[in-house]
Amino acid sequence: MNRKSLLSILLGLLVIFALALAACGGTTTTQEEPAVVEEPTVAEPAVEEPAATEEPAAEEPAATEEPAATEEPAAEEPAAETEADPNALPRNETLYNNGQQWGAVVxxxxxxxxxxxxxxxxxxxxxxxxxxxxxxxxxxxxxxxxxxxxxxxxxxxxxxxxxxxxxxxxxxxxxxxxxxxxxxxxxxxxxxxxxxxxxxxxxxxxxxxxxxxxxxxxxxxxxxxxxxxxxxxxxxxxxxxxxxxxxxxxxxxxxxxxxxxxxxxxxxxxxxxxxxxxGKYFADDSKVIYVRDDNYWGQDASMWGKLPVPKYLAHTIFKDNAAGTTALQAGEVDVSQQFNANVQDLWLVDGLPISTYLPDAPYGIGASLPTAFFNLNSPGLDQVAVRKAIAMAVDYPTIIANAMTNQSATFDQVPRSLMNPTAGEQATYDHEAVADLQWVGNDIDGANAMLDEAGIVDTDGDGIREYNGENLSYIALCPNGWSDWQAAIEVVAAAGEKIGIEITTNFPEWSVYQTVVTKSDAPLPEDYDIFMMWSDGAGPTQPWGRIRKLMSSEFIGMASNWNGNWGQYSNPDADALINAIPGMTDPAALNEAYTELVRIYLTDVPSFTLMYRPQSFHTVNESVWTNFPHDGDGTEPPVPPLNLTDGWSIAGLYNLELVNP
Amino acid sequence: MKHTLRQVFRSGKFVTGFIIFSAILLTVIFYPMIIRDDPLQIIGQGTFFPPGIYVNIADSMSSTRYILNLDDAAAKRIASKLNDADREAIREWLVGAGIPEGDIDIANTESLLGLWVSNYDTTVRIPGMTNADRNYYIRLNRSLDGLLSEEGVTIAATNPDTNALEATGTVELTEYANIREVANVRILPLGTDNFGRDVLTQLVTATGVSLRIGFVAGLIATLIGLVLGLVSGYIGGVVDDVILFITNLFTVIPGFILLVLISFSIGQEQRGAFVIAVVIGLTSWVWTTRAVRAQVISLRNRDHVNLSKLSGHSIAHIIIRDVLPYIASYVIMAFILQISSAILAEAALSILGLGPRTTDVPTLGLMMNWALIYQAHILGKWWAYLPIILVIALIAFSLNLMNTGLDQVFNPALRD
CATH class of the missing domain: 3.90.76.10 (Dipeptide-binding Protein; Domain 1)
Structure with missing residues (x-):
């Protein structure tokens, strides 16, 4: 009797324990998924800061109080509008987004x-x-x-x-x-x-x-x-x-x-x-809604001269990318900041009123440079010949066509440098001067010749080259669940085989991956040889900011390095140029400095760009709203495709029109 | 033995299952002997190429040309570029641009295209036209270019000396190539996946790997279950108590959750196909143990067992010689079911992203996982996931049929 009751208690505890563990496992995977799309917008969480303590209880009453506060200006009008139900907003006054908000607002x-x-x-x-x-x-x-x-x-x-x-x-x-x-x-x-x-x-x-x-x-x-x-x-x-x-x-x-x-x-x-x-209108774990302040100062002639068109901005919190895409297809989302694989099928195959900033590939304006970093301490990877051979052998057209489903400019269109494909940045360096350094990829013969010339050959006949008597064998990594990066890393690994270098892939969980690669106060561990991270997108300090984060040695030694140069590259010449550029005003001198940095980068190959990626993905469904920013829309200055929320792209909110007024 | 086999093959259910399973097995064995392509080689630059026969365009231009005068060739050519919806859209645009509706005859291709070519202008803004519409008209305009031309297509090459284009030949609209004479033709019966890999070749290899995983996992689970069940059932007493206690523990914890937790904690770098098979085997022996134990308890006091005991045979000898043969049929059936559920478990694990690591080998679950990640189900790329689901279903179905068939043979109470 005694034994049985003891047993049942024990079993009960075990079941609870197992369920709790399973629940934890479940949440980690769902949180991992959105990271795929969150990644390009990650701003450096520069310094560690105390995590905000969640107070979900406090949010509930506030949600009902808030509309009263914003109603103040509306009260001036004789017939104050009745507040819309957050679960049934008037479609003709609401602009729906996706891909920005994952999980409840804190x-x-x-x-x-x-x-x-x-x-x-x-x-x-x-x-x-x-x-x-x-x-x-x-x-x-x-x-x-x-x-x-x-x-x-x-x-x-x-x-x-x-x-x-x-x-x-x-x-x-x-x-x-x-x-x-x-x-x-x-x-x-x-x-x-x-x-x-x-x-x-x-x-x-x-x-x-x-x-x-x-x-x-x-x-x-x-x-x-x-x-x-x-x-x-x-x-x-x-x-x-x-x-x-x-x-x-x-x-x-x-x-x-x-x-x-x-x-x-x-x-x-x-x-x-x-x-x-x-301002805030409603927020819970299923959606967040912002309502227009009809007393907004920007309607003054000195700024916009009118109010933004949609009365509500709403963002449903989707479970994952697939749910967001389905909503976009159904016309429940107007502006999508998500990586929608094969986005062109939405209009070519499905015939939906969906479009992107550019009508054809690459569909958007590339702004950041997802990059593969070399661990410069790995045996063999300290040799420029090995690094450059790997970079030269990679099949970039396949990465762009398959991993990014053509949502990136190719390296034929925009030769590699440290600059993103925007015209402004491309003009900052002398293309002619570095043209012979800009490899296009898939150059198996060139890569083999480079390794042979450096004396890194296969002496024991196992098909794998040796350096200092050791086989060149590396692991290429990126976080698990970041699908386009995973596919890209698979293509990088495939290149190794063709040039006698063994490269296998590994996809650790993001929680593990990020702690390892951002720890720059010690050499990277042995099994992190080639790994992917991001680079800066478009911004007022670019391309200088991006170059600094790709090449400056100032980040080596940081215990939590969210800036860059994760491969721990150090070159005094590059550092001097990076320090000098912010103080330079002469365009010719700037151009020279940038060109020199590109030359150093393409010669030393501390890391290499795998694709171009837009600042934000920007796909719109014109079932309800139209006149979104698109290439050649005639706006002056041009409204960038940043979801009508970021920087100058907010100007797009003032240009929207209803398809059926 | 012979008699039993004959009986087994008389069961309709068993034979159906056996035929399906053998067909799958034979395909897995013989396909790679005929088609020697690397299943993981990336051949397509682009994702999800639809199933079909891919003919090299340059090779077909240089192969023998046959002239076929087919009456409906022009009509087919026009229909492929200009369907009824397109005609209607052209009418809408022309009306929007101010052309009187009476002048437009959408059934008359020639007059419609004439009106279109003379009026269409990308810069004209039609009221109520969205950017998606505008892009559509630009694409339509591009595809209509030269649609009514009766002239052949001129092939040109760049002269390396002058860098100028020079005509090197023409292709008449009535010229055909025989597909058997084209040097490079690749048949992709199931198209390509998100990596640009041949789905069929990959599917066959993956089925083989999944079967192996199922076999290893089934073997491990059945062995553990059998040994524990025999020992526990025959010896009884404290040994039985301890084994039953452990078995009950594992019975209460849902097996799949245990599987997920173990796979997650192993980490991706350690997860090869074999490791996954072992993990599945180690988490699914519970019911076999319980069933074997129950059967052994009913056997242990039979006369022949007692006789054997009296003859002074060792416990191992009694278990193997006098107990095991009586439950062999049950064990075989359990083994078949274990294989089937292990294949399903691998697929379920891989869909969650907890299966074997990707680069080494394809498995059915991994193929499903990548198809889901690249949203094949949302974009209607059925060839990337439907055949895999079918194969998984067929394997499970055939194994279960075989199991039911065997059950009927060995368990006379169930015979029709």
Whole structure:
């Protein structure tokens, strides 16, 4: 009797244990999936920061309170509209997105970057400005910045140590109070005081941000020993990558958290003031909805002159890419930021009213360079000949056609360098000077000849070359579940066989992979020989920022390196050029410096680009809305294909039209 | 023995299952002898090429030309580029551009194309036209180019000296090539997958690997189940208690969850096809143990067993000589079922991304996994997943049929 009861208790515990384990396993896999599409938009989580504590209970009541707050302006109208049911929004007033938000929103705090609130908060090269606004908007198509909260272009002083701009008199917060220079200055002060991720990322370049008067802001650059700005490029980038946050609200927040930095970053900020055209309407674990502020300052003639067209922006939280694609096909999604394999089939085969920015391959504008890094400490990979031979033998057309289903320019169209395919970046280096270094791939003979010449040959007849008596045998890796990267790595591995180098693949879980490759204070482990990571996309500091992150040795030694150069390449010549470029203003000298960097990169091959990838995937379904940005749409300046949320692409929200008005 | 076999092959169910299974097995054995392509070689640059016969265009131009005067050739050519929906779309565009509706006859290809060619302009913005429509018209316009031409197609080559294009010949519209005379023709009965690999060749290899996984896993599971069941059932007492306790533990934990947890913790680098087979085998012996034990308990007090005991035979001798033969038929049936469920388990594991690592060998589950990742089911690329589902279903079906057939033979109570 006794034994039996003991046994049943034991068994019961085991079952519970097994179920709990299984449940954990389940969630990890579902979270892994979205990472496939999240990856291009990953901004460097520059510094470690305390994870925001989730307070799901607090969100529920707030969801119902919020509409009341935004109703204030609407109350001026005699017949206030009845609020729409979040489960049945008027289709003709709602723009649906996918591919941005995975999992429930945690918070609305613009100081923190662990809100998991992708549509509202993303301070990055192309900052997302539907709710919070930056002084300037970056346009990846022409490389220019355009004033948003700012009034007219910014100005450097003659020594390029101070940058000054004005705030538009019309700009005001959703509570009606004006946006002032003091707000900009106080935002910076708060970033520094509480050591936020933004503060930590910029403190080495920005000395201070001060309000000269109510409208005028001056950013003082940090100076080096010669009295010149340490990095004027990053100072100028600050104005288009970081939000202006209301001083009055910040003070309320500081009071609430009693000056505690951790609590400040963890605050869910349901009461936050914002200057952008949309605010929170509804959020739970199935969807997040933003509603237009009809009192938005941007309808002033000094900015847009009107309100953005859709009243609601909605984002259903899908389980995975396949669910998102199905919704796009059904017309339940208008703008898709997802990797849809074989996207052309949606219109060619299915005949759906779906289109991309470009009508034919590569369908979008390539902006980032997914890259295979070599572990420069692996035996054999310390030899340039081996690295370059592998890079030359890889079948890039197959990677682009099969892994990316042609959603990338080919290396015939855009020869390899350190620059992305946009015209602006391509113009920064001398193509002729490096033409003989730009391999196109599939060059088995060339690769074999290079290895033979370097004396790296197969002496024991097993079909595999040796270096120092050891077979050249490597493992190529990328995170499991990142499908297009996995397919690309398979093609890289296939190239090895043809040139007498054994390459096998391994796909560890992202949680393991990321800790290993970002640990740059020690040599990479032996079984990480060739591995894939990303590079920067388009932004105001590019191509310099990308080159720095691919080649600069400053990241070696960082315990948690989310910047780049994960293969731990070090070249003093490259470092000197990377340090000099931000201070250079002469176009000819810049061109020369960039060309030299490309030459070093293509000669030393510390890593190599596998494909081009758009900043965001941008596929639209024109069942309800039309006049989305597309190539040759006649907009001036051109609206980039960034889902009508990022940087200058927000201008697209003002051009939308209904298909059936 | 002979009698039993004859009886077994008289069972309709067994024979049906046996034929299906043998057909699969024979294909797996003989196909690679005839088609010697590497199943994992990437041949297609692009994803999901549809099933069909692929003829090399350059080779077909240089092969012998035969002139066939077929009446419907022109009509077929036009129909392939301009279907009824396209005609209707052209009409819509022309009306939108201000052409009087009465002037448009969509049935008359010549006049329709005449109107189209003289009016179509990519820069004209028709009210209510979306960008998707605009792209459609651009594509349509491109494909209609020269559709009504009766002239042949001129082939040109670049002169290396002058870099100018020089005509090297023409292809008349009435010229045909005999597919048997074209040097390079590749038949892809099931098209290609997301990597550009030949699906059929891969499917055959994968079926072989999956069968091997099933066999190894089934063997392990049956052996463990058999040994534990025999020992536990025959010896009884404390040994029985301990074995039964462990068996009950594993019975309560869902086997598949255990399988997922073990596969996950092994890590991808260790997961070869053989390791997966062992893991599946180690997690699926439970029911065999219980059933064998139950049968052995009923056998253990039979007269011939007691006689053997009295004769002083060892326990091993009694178990092998006097107990095992009586449950052999059951064990064989259990083994067949174990194979079938192991193949299903591998497929289920691989679909979750926990199967064997990709580069080494194809398995049925891995093929399904990649087809799902590249959304073949959403894009209607049936050849990338349907044949695999069919093969899995056929293997499981044939093995189960064989099992049921055997059951009827060995268990007279079940005979019709």
């Amino acid at each position: 918070g609305w705090n613009p100081y923190s970057n662990s809100n998991n609130n992708a549509m509202a908060i993303a301070q990055q090269d192309n900052a997302r400005v539907i709710m919070f606004e930056t002084p300037y908007l970056y346009n990846m198509l022409d490389g220019q910045v355009y004033p948003l909260l700012a009034d007219g272009p910014y100005e450097w002083n003659d020594a390029r140590t101070e940058l000054t701009f004005k705030i538009k008199p019309a700009a005001h917060w959703n509570d009606g109070t004006p946006v002032t220079a003091e707000d900009v200055a106080y935002t910076w002060a708060t970033h520094i005081k509480y050591n936020t991720p933004t503060g930590a990322a910029n403190i080495d370049f920005i000395e201070d941000i001060v309000a000269v008067d109510a409208q005028t802001v001056t950013i003082k650059a940090k100076l080096n020993e010669d009295g010149a700005a340490v990095n004027p490029l990053l100072v100028a980038a600050y104005v288009s990558t970081n939000y202006v946050i209301q001083k009055a609200w910040t003070e309320t927040l500081e009071e609430r958290v009693a000056g505690d930095a951790t609590a400040l970053l963890a605050d869910t900020a349901e009461d936050v003031a914002y200057s952008g055209p949309y």
